[in-house]
């Protein structure tokens with residue numbers, strides 16, 4: 001029930017995950033901890049400031065104890081509980097307490113500033129250490145200090161998994177590790193101040209079919225816990241405190257949307273084939289094992305992209321080789337007889353390992369990400385490759401390297417793969433010696449040498465999310481430049497055309513696994529340019545199949561030829577929209 005005394009607020013953001021939900025707001029403190037404000041104290045104020053600091057330490061301890069009890073009650077693993085114990089230990093650490101008290105007393109500054117000063121000194125000290133274990137402890141200290149800081153500032157710190165009631169989550173920002181913890185029944189939808197359409201947080205929302213709008217800029221200032229909110233993840237519209245009549249309108253829209261989704265199941269068992277008989281394999285993208293059933297339900301013919309980095313998130317240690325084997329074997333068995341493309345660890349950018357201090361890079365998207373990280377951390381890489389190889393004995397598994405920017409990186413990665421094969425052979429462990437190797441084309445330099453790359457691999461997959469990020473110079477998680485995300489940009493069209501042509505010429509399979517693949521208007525041109533496989537989230541599979549079954553390959557090729565003559569994305573869009581009615585138009589908005 002909406003409180004009629006509250007003001008109705010209409011906001012427009014970036015709709016990143018379709019669907020309509022109407023629910024109650026739950027404000028989650030997930031934003032960056034604001035820098036502690038510096039404040040001088042009178043000599044008479046220092047003792048009460050010390051008391052305030054100690055109270056915040058006590059409040060943090062009480063919160064941690066409650067979390068620990070809840071975890072024990074819910075039967076959470078020992079690993080999770082150990083993290084809480086580690087934080088509780090740090091709370092008792094005399095150095096942290098005494099040093100902070102000393103800074104407050106001697107420098108006469110506020111507790112937030114004093115604590116931050118002590119933390120910075122500690123971090124500097126830890127950063128110089130080589131020992132991985134100690135580096136991990138540094139992360140624990142930072143997390144704990146952030147909790148105390150939030151308590152000092154009177155703010156809450158919660159994890160997504162602690163939400164109990166079905167709610168629409170409102171947060172300044174959410175990390176992919178947060179979205180990975182969401183469950184559909186509890187998180188009805190989410191809204192954030194920041195973010196872009198191809199951020200991994202948005203991608204996860206689509207995979208989990210949780211309606212979401214990002215880039216709202218000020219939703220955390222406008223929404224309050226308990227407010228009624230309408231989220232339209234398709235159009236990016238958000239209405240806070242709507243009237244009953246508006247709620248009714250959206251309930252009808254939601255019904256039409258859901259009916260349309262159900263009607264699409266008509267296509268589930270029909271082949272993904274154009275009217276003139278060209279087959280386009282539609283596969284699923286997945287991050288966590290729980291997504292497979294949804295993909296199978298929507299008729300995915302295999303996994304075209306398994307983002308394995310999610311195996312590494314939300315934990316304090318690295319997955320073991322056996323854990324890799326178990327996860328990949330499970331996916332391969334479930335998807336059999338279809339293939340599963342396992343992409344090796346793509347950490348960095350907007351995804352960080354929780355157990356390792358993220359390297360402080362000015363441009364993480366262009367830093368030590370993906371294959372670059374793996375080639376620098378060979379042990380981590382080999383553990384995963386051995387896991388993939390061993391799982392390949394149990395199903396049709398292929399391996400794919402992300403963010404390749406040149407042939408040398410590819411050759412080095414292959415060398416390490418061969419090394420793993422030799423080791424496994426020596427140990428008498430089973431694997432597929434002919435496992436197919438492919439690369440993602442997502443860096444412009446790789447796109448430009450696609451003709452050379454296809455000579456060395458069995459398949460390529462175009463990662464349009466990063467390819468657009470790097471070729472149009474738009475940070476994919478930055479809402480301020482989201483308007484420049486234009487898959488119809490003539491530069492993007494030319495790049496895709498030339499990559500697909502290089503693959504076709506060499507008779508190497510070419511797929512697209514970026515978000516473009518899952519939107520019918522883009523799928524149309526990917527088909528026309530000669531892409532033979534598309535990989536996407538469950539929600540998109542039947543929509544794209546409907547499009548493919550409604551057009552001939554010859555017509556799609558003709559459309560592609562025409563759009564190459566346009567100078568702007570808007571012109572291309574106008575042309576495509578003029579062709580679409582009758583092909584796939586989604587009528588539920590009318």
Ligand code: PEP
Pocket residue numbers: 305307346442462463464465466467513514515
């Ligand atoms: C891409 O870049 O298009 C892609 C599929 O990889 P990710 O979104 O995980 O970076």
Ligand code: MG
Pocket residue numbers: 402442463465466
């Ligand atoms: Mg990518």
